[in-house]
Amino acid sequence: AQTVTQSQPEMSVQEAETVTLSCTYDTSESDYYLFWYKQPPSRQMILVIRQEAYKQQNATENRFSVNFQKAAKSFSLKISDSQLGDAAMYFCAYRTGANSKLTFGKGITLSVRP
């Protein structure tokens, strides 16, 4: 079974600083995709960033970037210049190429200190 592990339940960062959220996954597949979703207090799930496993280059979206280590099966999210609006729960998710289903980690709650 595919599993996604987010080992840190909570993290905190000072406004304007950088924080890294960790995620590891377990798979025997070679074709897969990885995602980070954000869930603010409004409860609305929003896609932050995604990565195809076959691409060696790490994905970036403005202040958000990933560190994709395929051999280590690690997919961490880096948030630069943290803002108060980044405070949310963040979920790592995985999907194989042939599968329509996403498997989510348990999430990490990020707080941002002003």
Place this chain on the structure above:
Amino acid sequence: NAGVTQTPKFRVLKTGQSMTLLCAQDMNHEYMYWYRQDPGMGLRLIHYSVGEGTTAKGEVPDGYNVSRLKKQNFLLGLESAAPSQTSVYFCASSMGGGIYEQYFGPGTRLTVT
């Protein structure tokens, strides 16, 4: 575009009662999903559909049924609600699998007493 909408937003049921949650999307997506979110558990897939008239079981399907009679709608039914079904329910849709993004509805908070 409204995106993905869910009806109702909140509901309180007594044990043994039944109800249907409605999910609608206006993006012409093929795939639709129902998840439940419980504290410390992340999102767990209940049922999903890869096209009109098709449904399949997810990770936690027991106690739930679904139907996809129209492409834009995906219904989740609880025939006999139990306190263990107290949760926040999310519907999502996507154009396909692979790299395609799942778009989520705002969620339904269900309490079973």
